[in-house]
Amino acid sequence: MLTRCLLGLLVLWIVSVLVFLATQALPGDVARIVLGQEATPQQVVLLRAQLGLDEPLSSQYLAWLEGVLTGDFGRSLLTGTPVSELLGPRLVNSLTLVVFSMVIAIPLSVALGVLTAERRDGLLDRVLLRASMIFNAVPDFVVATLLVVVFATTVFHVLPAVAIIPSGGRPWWYPDQLVLPVATIVMMATTYLYRLVRASVIDVLQSEYVLMAELKGLSRARVLFRHALPNAVAPMVQASSLIVATTLGGLVVIEYVFGYPGIGTLLTDSVGTRDIPAVQAVVLVIAAMFFVCNLIADLLAGTTRRGRH
Amino acid sequence: MNLSRKRFLHVATSTAGLAGLGGLAACSPPPESASGGGESSPQKGGTLRVAAPGSSKDALDPNFSSGSLIDLLRARQLFDGLTSLDVESNLQYDLAESMEANAAGDVWTVHLRSGVTFHDGTPFTADAVAFTVNRIIAPESTAVAKNLLSFISSDAIEVLDDQTLRFTLREPYGLFPEVWTNKYLKVVPTTFDPAAPVGTGPFVFTSFTPGQTSTFTRYDDYWATAALVDEVVIIDFADNDAAINALKGGQVHITAAVPLGQAATLADTAGLHILNSETDMYINIAMRTDEGVFADARVREAMRLIADRQELVDVALNGYGAVGNDYIGRYSACGNPDVPQREQDIARAKELLAAAGQSALTVDLATTNGTAGMVECAQVFAEQAKAAGVTINVKNLDVSAYLEVAPNWTMAVDFFTDTYPQLVSRTLLPGGSVNETHWNNEEFNTLAAEMFQTVDASARCTVENEMKTVEYEDGGNIIWGFANVVNAYSDDVHGLVEDQTGKAVERLTGVWIG
Numbered sequence: 001m002l003t004r005c006l007l008g009l010l011v012l013w014i015v016s017v018l019v020f021l022a023t024q025a026l027p028g029d030v031a032r033i034v035l036g037q038e039a040t041p042q043q044v045v046l047l048r049a050q051l052g053l054d055e056p057l058s059s060q061y062l063a064w065l066e067g068v069l070t071g072d073f074g075r076s077l078l079t080g081t082p083v084s085e086l087l088g089p090r091l092v093n094s095l096t097l098v099v100f101s102m103v104i105a106i107p108l109s110v111a112l113g114v115l116t117a118e119r120r121d122g123l124l125d126r127v128l129l130r131a132s133m134i135f136n137a138v139p140d141f142v143v144a145t146l147l148v149v150v151f152a153t154t155v156f157h158v159l160p161a162v163a164i165i166p167s168g169g170r171p172w173w174y175p176d177q178l179v180l181p182v183a184t185i186v187m188m189a190t191t192y193l194y195r196l197v198r199a200s201v202i203d204v205l206q207s208e209y210v211l212m213a214e215l216k217g218l219s220r221a222r223v224l225f226r227h228a229l230p231n232a233v234a235p236m237v238q239a240s241s242l243i244v245a246t247t248l249g250g251l252v253v254i255e256y257v258f259g260y261p262g263i264g265t266l267l268t269d270s271v272g273t274r275d276i277p278a279v280q281a282v283v284l285v286i287a288a289m290f291f292v293c294n295l296i297a298d299l300l301a302g303t304t305r306r307g308r309h
Numbered sequence: 310m311n312l313s314r315k316r317f318l319h320v321a322t323s324t325a326g327l328a329g330l331g332g333l334a335a336c337s338p339p340p341e342s343a344s345g346g347g348e349s350s351p352q353k354g355g356t357l358r359v360a361a362p363g364s365s366k367d368a369l370d371p372n373f374s375s376g377s378l379i380d381l382l383r384a385r386q387l388f389d390g391l392t393s394l395d396v397e398s399n400l401q402y403d404l405a406e407s408m409e410a411n412a413a414g415d416v417w418t419v420h421l422r423s424g425v426t427f428h429d430g431t432p433f434t435a436d437a438v439a440f441t442v443n444r445i446i447a448p449e450s451t452a453v454a455k456n457l458l459s460f461i462s463s464d465a466i467e468v469l470d471d472q473t474l475r476f477t478l479r480e481p482y483g484l485f486p487e488v489w490t491n492k493y494l495k496v497v498p499t500t501f502d503p504a505a506p507v508g509t510g511p512f513v514f515t516s517f518t519p520g521q522t523s524t525f526t527r528y529d530d531y532w533a534t535a536a537l538v539d540e541v542v543i544i545d546f547a548d549n550d551a552a553i554n555a556l557k558g559g560q561v562h563i564t565a566a567v568p569l570g571q572a573a574t575l576a577d578t579a580g581l582h583i584l585n586s587e588t589d590m591y592i593n594i595a596m597r598t599d600e601g602v603f604a605d606a607r608v609r610e611a612m613r614l615i616a617d618r619q620e621l622v623d624v625a626l627n628g629y630g631a632v633g634n635d636y637i638g639r640y641s642a643c644g645n646p647d648v649p650q651r652e653q654d655i656a657r658a659k660e661l662l663a664a665a666g667q668s669a670l671t672v673d674l675a676t677t678n679g680t681a682g683m684v685e686c687a688q689v690f691a692e693q694a695k696a697a698g699v700t701i702n703v704k705n706l707d708v709s710a711y712l713e714v715a716p717n718w719t720m721a722v723d724f725f726t727d728t729y730p731q732l733v734s735r736t737l738l739p740g741g742s743v744n745e746t747h748w749n750n751e752e753f754n755t756l757a758a759e760m761f762q763t764v765d766a767s768a769r770c771t772v773e774n775e776m777k778t779v780e781y782e783d784g785g786n787i788i789w790g791f792a793n794v795v796n797a798y799s800d801d802v803h804g805l806v807e808d809q810t811g812k813a814v815e816r817l818t819g820v821w822i823g
Contacts, residue, residue, distance in 0.1 A: 028709025033366055036375035037715055038453040038735065038742040047451055078366050079519055086365075153557040161554035164544055166522055259551045261521055269364050269520060269547065274709050278365075 004298075008291045012284065016068075019283045020061050023276050029053055030077040030274045051077050064280060074277035083281045086266065091285065094251055094262035096171045098244060100178060101185035106240055109190045113197020113236070114224065120202065132191035140250060144184045144257040151180060163260040181258045189243050196239050200232040207231075234301055241297030245290045351804070355822040356540040359814065360552040361565040363545030365520035370503040371495035372445050373452050378565060381492050383517075383543055385815040386525050387428075388495035388508035389532075391419065391438065392486050394728070396808040396816070398589070398640060400486055403533075404433065404496055404509065414481035414764045419474045425532040427498050428513045433532075434471040440499045442466060454493035456742045457731070483764040484730045491731065511536045511818045520545055537804070537821040556581065556797055562822065563798040563805070565814045569627040569681040572795045584796045585629065588811035589639040590726035591791050592625075592682055594674070594690060595745035598785040601719045602667060606783060611661040613787050615697050616690060617653040622790045625686035629795055633788040636777040637725075637732050640809060643770035646777040658697045671700040676722040677711035682792050683722050690789075716745040724792070726811050729773065733757050737780065746785025753779045 031047040032039070039047075048054050052063075067074050073083035116125040135143065152161035163177040171178060204210060205228055213223045255264035263282050270278035363379035371384040391405035407420045425433035443463050445452045465477040476485075488494070498507055506514050509532065512525035523543045527536045544561060546552040552564045553571065557578065567575065567583065576583045596603035596612060603609050618632040631639065634650050662668050676687040684705050691701035701720075715721060723745060725732060735741045738757055739749040753776055760772045780786075794811040804820040805813055 026709065027706075028711070028713035032712040033709055034375060035451060036377075036453055037712060038376070038456070039451065040456070040742065043451045043453075076365070079368075148554055153554050157558060159558075160560050161558035162546070162551050162560055164522070164555070164560055166524075166542075168516070168518070256548065257551070259546055259548065259555070265547065266365075272707060272709065273364055273366050275365070 004295065008295070012287055012291065015287045016065070016280060016284055017061070019280055020057075020064070020276070023271070023274065023279050024057060026271075026274060028274055030276070033273045034078060053077075064277065068284070073281045076275050076278050078273055078275045078278075083277050086278060087263070087281055087285065090261060090263045090266045093165065093171050093260065094248070094255070094264065097178065097181055097185065097251065097254075097260070097262060098247055101182045101189065101247065102240070102244055104182070105186045105189040105193065105243075108186070109193035110197055110233075110236070112190065112194040114201055114229065116194070117198045117201035117205065118224075125198075128191075128194070132195055135187060135191040139253075140184060140188050141253045141257050143187060144180070144254055147180050147184055148257070161258075163258045165261055177260075181254055181260055184254055185247055189247065193236060193239055193243060197232065197236045200235050201228060204228045204232045237300045238297045241293045241300070245293040248286055248289050248293075351537060351821050352823050353537050353539070353821070355538050356542055357538040357563070357802075357817065357820060357822060358542045358544060358561040359563045359565060359817075360544050360546050360555055360561040361814075362547070362549065362552070363520060364547065367517075367519040367523075367545065368503070369506045369514070369517060369523075370497075370501075371508075372441065372454060372493055372497065373450075374493060376453065376492065379543065379545060381812075382565065382815050383523055383525075384492070384495055385510070385812070386512040386541055386543075386817065387506055387510040387514055388497065389510055390491070390495045391421075391489040394490050394810050396806055396810070396813075398728075398809045400490065402486075404438075405486075405489070408486045410483075410485065410764060414483055414762060415478045417476045417478065417482075417485045418469075419476070421472045421474070422532060423472055425509055426530055427509055428507045428528055429498075429500075431498065431500075432471070433496075433498075433509050435468045435474045436471075437496055437498050438474055439466050439468050440501075441494070441496045444497075445493075452493065453742065454491065457488060457491055457493070457734070481762040481764075483760075483762055483769065487728055487730055490728060512541055515540075531818075534818060536818040538817070541817055553797065556799060559799065562802045563796060563814060565796055567681070567795045567797050569625075569629045569792075569795060570685075572627060572629060572797075575797045580800050582798055582800070584798065584805050584807060584813055586794045586796075586807040586809065586811060586813050587631070587639075587791075588726060588794050588809055589791060590680070590724060590794065590811050591633055591637065591639070591788050592680070592686055592722065592724045594686070594720065594722055594787040594789070595716075595718070596720050596785045596787070597718070597745075597747050599747040599749065602670065602672060603719065603785065605665045605667075607661045607665040608667055608670070609785060611658040611665075611667075611697070612694075612699075613651060614654045614658040614661070615694050615699065616651075616787055616789045617693050618651075618789045620693070621686050621689055624689045625682045626790060626792050629793040630682070631791045633790045634781065635784060635786065635788045636780040637737075637788065638729050638777065639791040641729065641773070642766075643773045646774040646781065648778055648781045651781075653693075655696050662697065662699070668698055669700075670698070671702070672720055673702045673704055674720045674722065675704045675706060675711060675714070675718045677706050677708050679708070679711075680724045680792070681795075683724060686789070687722050690787075716743050717747075718745070721745060730761065733760075733776070737784070748785050750779060750783055753783075 031044050031053060035043055035047060064074055075082055076086055112128060116128055119125060148161045151159040159179050160177055163181060165171055165174060165177060210223060210228055213227050251262055252264035252267055255262045256268060267282045361379040361382055366375060367379055368374060369383060371388050374380045374384060389403045391403060393401055393403050395401045404422055404425060405419050406422045408417055410417050421435060427433055445454045446458050446461060446463055460478045460480060460482050461476055467475040469475055511528055511531045513528045515524040515526050517523040525541045527539055529535055549566050549568055555561045556564045572583055575581050596609055598604060613635055622630045622632055662670060674687050676684050678684055687703045691703050694701045735743050737748055738754060756772055756776045760769055763769045796814045798805060801822050802820060807813060
């Protein structure tokens with residue numbers, strides 16, 4: 001466990017170095033963006049010096065690292081506000097999306113997985129399998145755009161096309177703005193997860209102890225709930241954590257389509273304006289969340305494997 | 310079997326439902342102001358929601374602004390300048406009532422409008438104007454507008470009384486009143502604080518989150534006609550398509566940036582309208598005249614002859630524009646210079662290239678998505694160039710990468726909208742802030758100096774037309790066309806007016822919802 005954490009920290013450090021180098025390698029810098037096209041070269045040089053952009057790369061990076069280790073993510077080069085103030089509300093917004101989506105997607109996947117395993121090759125099973133193949137092949141922004149076209153702009157006008165959360169507002173005060181982004185994530189996640197549950201349940205239903213339980217005369221419900229499901233759930237638990245992790249990383253696309261003010265749009269915005277401290281902070285946060293999700297997945301898998309029979 | 314299915318669905322849906330309800334039960338949304346009724350004569354009230362392209366670099370300080378569309382949109386609601394341009398590009402006096410010069414044209418006296426107040430109730434006086442000018446021209450200032458006011462030095466501004474100022478200039482400047490129409494020269498009070506900006510404009514600052522939204526409320530004591538709507542909310546969008554979706558879905562009333570390729574479709578969409586303003590904005594292809602392959606005037610002329618201007622307007626602008634003739638200025642009180650309209654002439658272009666030894670010319674063309682048509686015109690021009698044996702590699706960059714090298718690209722696409730004298734200083738004179746062509750033509754420089762110093766308007770016109778002729782013959786720009794500015798709005802918005810200066814979406818005092 002300790003070695004895993006240490007390795008995780010090492011990976012995070014490597015990620016921060018790579019992102020720093022990658023952003024530095026991009027042409028252009030924040031001074032030009034702030035001053036616009038008409039600034040004289042002298043004004044640009046002046047601003048660069050004020051922002052510390054003319055220092056050697058290694059000292060810029062070390063200064064940032066020192067800050068992070070003491071909990072200070074630095075200040076945005078663009079506005080001067082502390083990055084943590086920028087990041088905080090956006091992170092809350094993104095996590096809201098992820099939590100709402102997962103809270104719907106995971107139980108839904110379990111339900112659909114068990115149902116279709118029970119009634120293999122039934123109508124529901126066949127329809128869902130085909131739908132799932134289509135969704136897995138289609139990128140998430142296409143699904144998102146389709147939902148927007150159907151529910152917001154062209155076919156029906158019942159839901160908002162863009163998630164406009166007024167400044168200072170919390171996303172859960174505006175549930176209608178969340179419906180389409182959450183629906184997109186749920187559809188993408190469920191179509192993948194339910195099949196894992198299904199395969200796993202089918203597998204487990206064929207094992208000997210299930211046969212034994214049936215022969216003993218136990219009701220179908222008891223067999224499924226108390227004997228089959230706990231064992232079938234293990235691969236799904238790991239998959240769920242991975243889905244949470246990939247959703248976090250893939251938020252950039254979904255948030256962009258819906259204009260949702262989360263960490264994904266903060267990242268695209270900051271890369272566009274070359275606001276290096278903000279980019280570093282967002283990537284570090286996403287990488288850390290990935291690591292934590294994977295850790296949780298492994299821990300949970302360990303527990304369920306040793307779980308009831 | 311029946312039992313288990315019911316139980317699964319029950320468990321799954323109740324979990325999901327509980328989670329959803331739990332979220333909803335947490336808080337109630339904050340109250341929103343009531344919106345207007347449904348009639349079509351001007352009525353007060355409502356919250357106007359405008360979508361515009363923005364990012365976290367948004368700022369509310371008009372003098373130090375980066376000049377982005379959304380910054381200017383916000384600045385226009387909160388602040389005023391001494392003078393401005395109306396929808397037909399005519400000079401109008403705003404915070405200043407009149408300006409007069411001495412005979413030599415180097416001492417200007419400005420008389421300010423009386424009875425004007427700032428949003429905090431303090432009176433607008435000459436001190437505010439002096440303060441604004443000084444903060445822009447201060448030695449440590451990084452304001453872009455500093456270059457515009459280079460003819461003023463800070464010790465030469467006299468405040469004569471609350472309503473009068475005198476500027477003693479370094480040299481005569483006939484276009485003094487026109488300078489103050491510039492977007493960066495809006496007046497701020499002596500107590501100005503960018504975190505809580507106060508101005509004289511038609512709306513008062515209420516809240517602002519850079520990169521997201523801003524909310525401004527009507528200022529009932531505005532010196533001109535007060536606005537009709539109660540509130541203006543300006544919402545940032547990173548993506549033009551998302552903004553259009555928001556308009557279609559009824560989440561915003563107006564969207565500022567409409568890609569020209571979508572204008573026709575939007576015009577035909579039920580419930581939406583487009584505002585099509587013919588403007589003097591031009592999209593130029595700038596070639597460096599000081600070094601490299603375009604230093605040779607024959608190569609420049611060849612490139613200008615390659616352009617099929619009508620095709621560029623039809624394809625890159627989707628017809629929303631007009632053909633240009635390699636000099637600045639679509640509308641001028643001075644009329645047009647007496648030069649023929651340049652047309653495509655591939656044969657002549659090839660001759661010129663051969664004479665200059667550049668028959669197999671290959672060159673990079675840098676562009677970015679600054680305004681509708683910039684990227685498209687580069688692609689179309691590259692296609693047209695093939696016919697003359699010229700290979701153009703279009704480099705479509707993001708804004709940061711483009712700005713990194715600008716204004717020093719060998720060949721690049723750009724766009725401008727401003728008054729003629731401002732454009733001359735900024736783009737066509739050595740030392741100009743965006744002289745992308747690095748042009749330094751003696752005849753032009755002399756004529757320009759004469760124009761700036763001439764106070765008499767008709768004498769100025771003669772000089773102006775001579776300058777345009779020189780530009781037409783020797784300049785480094787291919788000015789193939791002037792672009793219209795298209796905005797889109799929903800059925801319930803009234804009072805938007807086509808604007809020759811391209812700022813229709815900024816003029817919100819006459820707009821009502823209903």
